[in-house]
Amino acid sequence: xxxxxxxxxxxxxxxxxxxxxxxxxxxxxxxxxxxxxxxxxxxxxxxxxxxxxxxxxxxxxxxxxxxxxxxxxxxxxxxxxxxxxxxxxxxxxxxxxxxxxxxxxxxxxxxxxxxxxxxxxxxxxxxxxxxxxxxxxxxxxxxxxxxxxxxxxxxxxxxxxxxxxxxxxxxxxxxxxxxxxxxxxxxxxxxxxxxxxxxxxxxxxxxxxxxxxxxxxxxxxxxxxxxxxxxxxxxxxxxxxxxxxxxxxxxxxxxxxxxxxxxxxxxxxxxxxxxxxxxxxxxxxxxxxxxxxxxxxxxxxxxxxxxxxxxxxxxxxxxxxxxxxxxxxxxxxxxxxxxxxxxxxxxxxxxxxxxxxxxxxxxxxxxxxxxxxxxxxxxxxxxxx
Amino acid sequence: xxxxxxxxxxxxxxxxxxxxxxxxxxxxxxxxxxxxxxxxxxxxxxxxxxxxxxxxxxxxxxxxxxxxxxxxxxxxxxxxxxxxxxxxxxxxxxxxxxxxxxxxxxxxxxxxxxxxxxxxxxxxxxxxxxxxxxxxxxxxxxxxxxxxxxxxxxxxxxxxxxxxxxxxxxxxxxxxxxxxxxxxxxxxxxxxxxxxxxxxxxxxxxxxxxxxxxxxxxxxxxxxxxxxxxxxxxxxxxxxxxxxxxxxxxxxxxxxxxxxxxxxxxxxxxxxxxxxxxxxxxxxxxxxxxxxxxxxxxxxxxxxxxxxxxxxxxxxxxxxxxxxxxxxxxxxxxxxxxxxxxxxxxxxxxxxxxxxxxxxxxxxxxxxxxxxxxxx
Numbered sequence: 042x043x044x045x046x047x048x049x050x051x052x053x054x055x056x057x058x059x060x061x062x063x064x065x066x067x068x069x070x071x072x073x074x075x076x077x078x079x080x081x082x083x084x085x086x087x088x089x090x091x092x093x094x095x096x097x098x099x100x101x102x103x104x105x106x107x108x109x110x111x112x113x114x115x116x117x118x119x120x121x122x123x124x125x126x127x128x129x130x131x132x133x134x135x136x137x138x139x140x141x142x143x144x145x146x147x148x149x150x151x152x153x154x155x156x157x158x159x160x161x162x163x164x165x166x167x168x169x170x171x172x173x174x175x176x177x178x179x180x181x182x183x184x185x186x187x188x189x190x191x192x193x194x195x196x197x198x199x200x201x202x203x204x205x206x207x208x209x210x211x212x213x214x215x216x217x218x219x220x221x222x223x224x225x226x227x228x229x230x231x232x233x234x235x236x237x238x239x240x241x242x243x244x245x246x247x248x249x250x251x252x253x254x255x256x257x258x259x260x261x262x263x264x265x266x267x268x269x270x271x272x273x274x275x276x277x278x279x280x281x282x283x284x285x286x287x288x289x290x291x292x293x294x295x296x297x298x299x300x301x302x303x304x305x306x307x308x309x310x311x312x313x314x315x316x317x318x319x320x321x322x323x324x325x326x327x328x329x330x331x332x333x334x335x336x337x338x339x340x341x342x343x344x345x346x347x348x349x350x351x352x353x354x355x356x357x358x359x360x361x362x363x364x365x366x367x368x369x370x371x372x373x374x375x376x377x378x379x380x381x382x383x384x385x386x387x388x389x390x391x392x393x394x395x396x397x398x399x400x401x402x403x404x405x406x407x408x409x410x411x412x413x414x415x416x417x418x419x420x421x422x423x424x425x426x
Numbered sequence: 427x428x429x430x431x432x433x434x435x436x437x438x439x440x441x442x443x444x445x446x447x448x449x450x451x452x453x454x455x456x457x458x459x460x461x462x463x464x465x466x467x468x469x470x471x472x473x474x475x476x477x478x479x480x481x482x483x484x485x486x487x488x489x490x491x492x493x494x495x496x497x498x499x500x501x502x503x504x505x506x507x508x509x510x511x512x513x514x515x516x517x518x519x520x521x522x523x524x525x526x527x528x529x530x531x532x533x534x535x536x537x538x539x540x541x542x543x544x545x546x547x548x549x550x551x552x553x554x555x556x557x558x559x560x561x562x563x564x565x566x567x568x569x570x571x572x573x574x575x576x577x578x579x580x581x582x583x584x585x586x587x588x589x590x591x592x593x594x595x596x597x598x599x600x601x602x603x604x605x606x607x608x609x610x611x612x613x614x615x616x617x618x619x620x621x622x623x624x625x626x627x628x629x630x631x632x633x634x635x636x637x638x639x640x641x642x643x644x645x646x647x648x649x650x651x652x653x654x655x656x657x658x659x660x661x662x663x664x665x666x667x668x669x670x671x672x673x674x675x676x677x678x679x680x681x682x683x684x685x686x687x688x689x690x691x692x693x694x695x696x697x698x699x700x701x702x703x704x705x706x707x708x709x710x711x712x713x714x715x716x717x718x719x720x721x722x723x724x725x726x727x728x729x730x731x732x733x734x735x736x737x738x739x740x741x742x743x744x745x746x747x748x749x750x751x752x753x754x755x756x757x758x759x760x761x762x763x764x765x766x767x768x769x770x771x772x773x774x775x776x777x778x779x780x781x782x783x784x785x786x787x788x789x790x791x792x793x794x795x796x797x798x799x800x801x802x
Contacts, residue, residue, distance in 0.1 A: 130696055134462075142634030254527065254534065318513075
């Protein structure tokens with residue numbers, strides 16, 4: 042029964058993809074919130090250097106040594122970047138863009154020189170091959186567990202553990218680093234730990250999805266989640282959910298169209314981001330548009346009410362407070378004037394008395410809110426004589 | 427060496443690399459000054475789907491349509507980034523990362539679709555990942571040269587405007603320049619630079635080609651004219667070096683070689699450029715420290731002498747050391763050479779003592795007086 046599960050190629054692939062997504066989202070959430078997303082870009086490129094060096098030294102392509110090596114490479118990248126910035130000669134973004142290409146270049150050249158005929162080739166490192174994860178298995182309790190799946194599970198657990206243990210500290214260090222420092226936490230140290238986990242996750246993920254698609258999993262699901270919620274823990278949960286959904290959907294589409302599985306999974310994260318961007322309940326474009334529209338309408342109603350109020354019982358009432366005047370005096374188009382009038386009648390702000398438009402008590406209160414704001418809260422119903 | 431220069435392939439490669447160096451150096455200068463260094467990274471990764479689409483449309487590895495495709499998808503990614511960061515609470519870094527990774531993913535999908543379709547000439551596509559100088563044809567040079575010339579022409583035509591937008595966009599807007607249009611134009615031109623570099627450096631490393639020459643050039647000059655010209659020269663030198671080594675060598679990828687060459691120039695420039703070089707700064711700091719130490723030792727001696735109401739009071743070296751918590755022998759020796767202190771004996775002790783010379787007293791009073799003025 043269990044063995045059948047592990048022999049199910051599709052399930053293994055989807056599971057690996059989902060784990061890559063979850064592990065990456067867990068660390069990525071904090072990078073996105075801190076405004077350091079591009080560090081994941083730098084780290085995931087430069088770990089090629091680490092992978093190749095560790096491989097040349099030990100001959101191991103994956104496993105704990107590789108993961109440790111990657112963690113150190115990640116730290117090296119960030120350290121070199123900060124070193125460059127601290128000289129005051131180079132801006133932060135330029136420093137990032139200087140360091141990782143150098144490490145990446147050295148890595149690629151080392152591959153060119155020493156690793157021609159082996160499994161590590163630049164193509165795999167860059168793009169990964171999640172479709173073949175089930176070929177490389179380890180027997181655990183007689184079950185053929187894919188190696189990638191094993192390492193990704195481990196990294197997901199480690200990341201989860203880190204975040205659960207240091208949730209409070211991470212939250213504080215992310216949203217208010219100054220306070221975190223003042224309270225005696227070490228936000229810098231915490232940040233370095235986070236980056237080490239990011240690069241370890243990257244190396245565990247690289248033969249599945251490659252180092253560049255990994256960036257998509259680090260940045261995109263947390264960004265999408267950020268557009269959907271204001272709560273940190275919910276952001277983590279939504280990000281993970283988007284990763285899992287992307288993995289399932291991506292696998293299905295990739296098989297359907299016979300294209301790269303890892304690539305399709307990453308594209309799906311982008312799709313979810315666009316959905317969140319367009320349809321998110323509070324920050325989505327649609328919601329913003331609707332809110333803006335409602336505000337514009339309320340403004341028109343208010344304008345009408347104010348216009349009627351200021352001419353109410355005045356000498357020009359018969360001329361001003363009629364439908365025609367809305368077009369001539371307020372400069373509204375015929376259609377717009379009719380629309381606003383209809384809405385105001387519907388909302389019981391205005392009534393008709395023959396030609397004349399009269400404010401209802403509700404409409405008068407609305408106009409007063411604007412014209413006599415000092416009356417607010419002091420029983421505005423009693424108008425000054 | 428001469429035969430090397432006459433080699434047809436090497437000539438082609440060197441010319442291509444020179445063009446790449448010029449265009450990326452010039453446009454990179456603006457990108458770095460406008461703190462948009464990583465935009466090149468996003469644009470170049472996002473070129474991958476365009477490369478694939480161009481390949482599909484042309485039905486083969488034809489540079490013209492591939493470059494148009496790369497330009498279009500690169501620009502789309504930049505647009506997406508702007509859309510996301512302007513209309514939502516995502517910050518620029520997330521926008522850049524999203525554009526980069528999602529577009530690259532689309533490119534990977536398209537690449538696999540093309541490879542799956544068994545198109546016989548698809549082999550050349552992967553050279554766009556890391557760059558392969560040897561794959562450049564003479565005909566490609568015309569296209570690259572055309573793009574480079576067009577970009578340089580634009581820079582010359584809008585020189586004053588670009589300069590103003592790079593250094594003071596608010597002022598530029600206030601005198602009625604179309605800032606947004608100019609920024610869009612600069613972005614598109616960076617995309618042009620990226621496109622020229624695709625064959626040589628590849629999509630992954632183009633970011634550094636935009637940044638590195640500009641950062642190196644910035645070290646040597648304070649003027650935009652000089653920076654742009656120097657960046658072009660550095661880019662050109664690095665490009666030609668990397669491309670020629672790669673074309674000669676044992677299948678070393680071109681992109682990494684070019685990037686390492688240019689980065690070496692950056693490192694040297696950071697260290698030894700006059701004025702801004704870190705090495706000179708270290709020397710300056712070291713000298714200043716020596717000077718400050720001398721001043722401190724001198725005023726200590728003056729203070730001890732004043733305490734004993736004797737301007738020529740000989741202080742024991744050990745007590746001066748104790749006062750400063752560190753050895754002061756070197757500082758005292760330096761002061762002695764300047765004629766401000768002289769060694770003395772203080773019977774009945776046999777240890778070394780120091781006493782101020784009249785010049786030393788005057789100098790100490792000058793230092794203390796200056797300090798007093800600053801404090802008040």
